[in-house]
Amino acid sequence: MSQRPQVSLRGASAKEISRDALLQKVSHERDLRSYARRASAAALFIQRVWRRFHVMKMVTEQLYEECENLFQDNFTSKSSGWISGRFLRPFLFVATQSSTLHYKMQLKNVACISTCFKILLQSIDSPESVNNFCSLAVGTADERSAWLYQSKKLLTICFYVLSECDPTNLEDEHMALLTSLAMRLAVSLTDPNCWKSCKSENMNESEVAAKKLIGFMTTKRSGIYSCIHKYIMKLGAHIALQSKTVAKASDHLLITASAVTLALRPFHAKNSGPGDGDIAMSDASEQYFTCILTIPYLTQCLPSFLLAALKHELVLFPSLKNLLILKDRFLDATSKLDHLELSSYPHVGISFSGWALVNIINLATDCHDNIHSSGCFVEGLDCKLYLLVITCLSQNFLGFLGTSRQLLQRVNNGCQALDDSSSEAIKSDIGSKVIASYVNLLKPIHQQWHLLKLLASVKKKGPVQAINTSGTNNCVEYCGNLELLDIVYLYYYMLRIYSYLDPFGSLSILNVLSFTPGFLFELWRSLEDSIFPEISHLPDEDKSCKNPKSGDNHEAAWDRKQKQIVKETGNKWVNVLQKIAGKSADIDDSCSNNDPVNPTSAIEGDYDLWDIEHMRLGPQGLSKDVSCMLYLFCAIYTHLLLVLDDIEFYEKQVPFSLQQQRRITSVLNTFVYNSFIYNARDANRPIVDVAIRCLQLLYERDCRRNFCPSSLWVAPARKTRIPIAAAARAHEAAFTNLHSGGLSTQSTSSILTSVPHVYPFEERVQMFREFIKLDKASRRVMGEFSGPGLGSIEVVVRRGHIIEDGFRQLNFLGSKLRSCINVSFINESGLPEAGLDYGGLSKEFLTDLARAAFDPQYGIFSQTSTSERFLIPNMSLGLLDNGFEMIEFLGRVVGKALYDGILLDYSFSLVFVQKLLGRYSFLDELSALDSELYRSLIYVKNFDGDVAELSLDFTVTEELCGKRIVTELKPGGKNVSVANENKLQYVHAIADYKLNRQILPFANAFYRGLIDLISPSWLSLFNANEFNQLLSGGEHDFDVEDLKINTKYTGGYSEGSRTIKLFWEVIKGFKPTERCMLLKFVTSCSRAPLLGFKHLHPSFTIHKVPCDTPLWATFGGQDVDRLPSASTCYNTLKLPTYRRPSTLRNKLLYAISSNAGFELS
16 A cells, blocks of 8 residues: 655645755855855956056057157256156156066067166266256155155166176176166165265255165165175075186176175165164164175175175174174074075075075185184174174074984985986085085184184273274174183084084184184183082182192283293193193193092092082083083094093193093093983983093093093992893893884993993993893794703814814804804824813813914914013914904904803903904004004104104005015105104004004904804993903902802812812912912913802812822821812812922922913813
8 A cells, every 4th residue: 555645734846855955955055156256256356457457568568669759869958857757657667567577578678778777877977957867856845755756666676687687697798788787877876976966055965865765775675685685696606506607707797896885885874974864774784684694605706895895894793783683583584585595596505594604704804715824803893793693693503404404415405406407416516515615614713813813802801892883972882791601602503513514624623722722721611610619719720730829810820821831842742732731831740749640649439529410410400501611622622632642641741630631531421421311312412422422532541541540430320320130131122223223222221332431340241241141041042042962063173273173163153153062172193082071171172272373373363562462463364365264263262252251361452452342543552552663653743853854754664474565644645755744644644554444454354253242232331451351351360268269179178178278378378470370270261250250160179189198298298299280171170188288389389380280081
């Protein structure tokens, strides 16, 4: 049955619609009506615009034809009113239309405008006021208003023409001529002296009118400075690209000179004439700074006479002053300019504030290209004002560089905008040229005269200097006295800027800062006063030598230092360094009496003395002033430490006494440690990194020859060190994360990587053993590690060929050598020796292999010429086919010994170990390698006469395997003679060759083998001396009680046995050398384990050797005649049952002195 249809009660015949659908329909209809209204309005607007355009085009064409007709008339007799009303009105209407100003200028437009400019110039040159257009400027009110309006329009057209002119276009002669006319007209309109009809009685009114016109130029809406900016930018562009030449130098010079003259008009107009119509200097300075001083290569693309105009005190000084007052407004303007012209020119790697920085530096100075040439600041410059402006711009530019870390990519992107078809090589080349040319413009900063004159201004400390900025007698005081902190900020920001642009370029600045008399000394004194306020009131002598004297004022102390600086000494080099320190040899002598080289004179156990309170919060606890001073001090002193030799550092004590060195070290040590503890490194990376580098150099020097107590290095971390096992795990995890591409590192791991010395050496050894323990556990889980017995590596070795067999069977294993090895020996008869290897035979194999391979007679390693007789690779090994392979194998042997905790009684040269640890070696470390060569180089370094008399050149001659080999220290070195100017370079080149270049290939080979078993992160915990201790054990003596506690007894002996008691009494009576000989007799190594005998594996054991002796032997009869023997593989001493102590002593000394008794039981 079908459903009946619904019937609408309202009588509708259509289907009933829902409420929502009805609302949607109404909304849709409303939108349609709205769209129709907007479409109608848009159509009307388009029609209106089109009609306007069409009418304007028709009117313009008519007026253009009218202008052309007017050009046919003779204008010599035309009045100024006719020119203004009948001629300029149609011309300005035509010339200011979009078809003229916003599109490429057509030839007919150029001709029209040129004709107009000629007519106006002819009128202005007329001596008759009736015919002179500028006479309207002093006419009736209507005439003055019309003249000002039309002159503004004319200036707009003139400068637009300037912006369209391209000085690199060699073909467009018409445009160059038009631009020349435009500049002549602009100059004439703004200078009443060019108005020939101007009378003396009307001069004041004329200057007021001209000032109003010049005031219009300073406004942003005029766009005049922007047009000058665009034109001069094109001059600078060809310097960057070096691809085009400037067309017709005479035209270019005239145009540029006129443009610069007009840009400077507001500054000269402000300081001349009546007060009516004053110019807003803040607006003028902003436009001048934003559009002129930010032009790249400004000082290079302008001739010298124009630069002199820019350097004039009426221009430069007010600009600097207003920049300082309105810096936020000015810097915002340059930031907008950066965004507007980001990719328009090939200098986009440098911000406009960066270009303003170099331009102001070059405008404020007069210097030559030579770094040693003298220079000066422009006359009347306030150095305080200059430094504040430079610091402000440097800070802004540094922020720009910090936000664009990929500077080269930014430069390349800019070059891509220049020419999409250019290759990547060309773009990269342009970017490097831009940066190189920019850095070159900073040359006044790294010239010594610059710093010396600033320091001289600091010394004066006279009344506040004032600059006359208005041409009247009113002087403005705004800067105050120049202080050392102002200089610190300047060079702080400059070094930071160089770190982004050209890190090697900062060396020239560091040279100046390091070798400028007194600067480093004064910098540390200021820093010291901030860090140690309790001694800031003391005189200089009390600070450095702790010798109480009557206090002198600052200026007297400064003068006294300067007189002592120039005092003659017998050593010129030391004299230079004494200049750096700001003190004389007399002061050094007085200080050295209180600062002996032996650091034990310092307080050893007072940790609070070396934990500097002011540094306990790291960078977060420092003010901005202290941070900048600390950064600059660390950068300079790091640079200086590279050239200071030990004689100067320890004996002459320049630039600082040893007491000051300890204070400096404690400051840096506390600062760096707490920087990591508070996770402040990432936020303050520049200052932390430079402090770490300086601290590491001081630590390496202390490792070579102590000047600090050991408590100093561990003082900051004595209360906050985390447990050893936790530190080891954190360090290993962070190191793995770092090398796998992770960015996050824990503070603890960073401490162990950068400054591991804050943990005592014994604790770092425990960390090292913890690393190995963790590695064995992880490899065991992965099935890569096997212990003794099943699965170990089987090695069969002939006693007479231990090196060859070991190399053949073990060298290819690589990291698998971490597993246990099972050694079987073949005796001289070719028969296997009896016995099973449970660790003892493998230890004997490694010690015998090391003894044979490291023997200088074998030829792989030789001994240094110093008294320590350290091991170093034989340089002749590089000429053999498998020489580097053998070195690599021995690296694995040493790695295996370290991994298994087996001590080898050998020590490598510290220079060689430095290379294994990835560290660079310097001149003083040569004394540990070749003391004779070191003395010779120091002689050359301090040679008082003419070094050329020694007939040296930049080559090294050596004899290897009977061959005479000559190596050049630098390209063409055999043709470069050593003279006084380059002797320091020669000394360090020789040292670098011997310490780094020559030994590096052997160290790399040894390192490749070593890291197969020992991770580089584990090695980074130790310095060179500590690495040798890790390999060969502790000091040249040991604690007898520690050995006694950790000794085992077998064969019937016990701790209470008579012979055992006699043994310990005899051992205590041995000399330290005799005890070491005993230890080597039993364990094959003369040194005890670093962490005590409980870590000796296998344990030290005394085994009883029964002997039949009568009881009366105790009282003087015949005692046992048998000698003691040892099994070094099991660290076992086989001791007969001696009855008398004298017999035990004599037999034991005989055995250990003759090296007898090495046998397998």
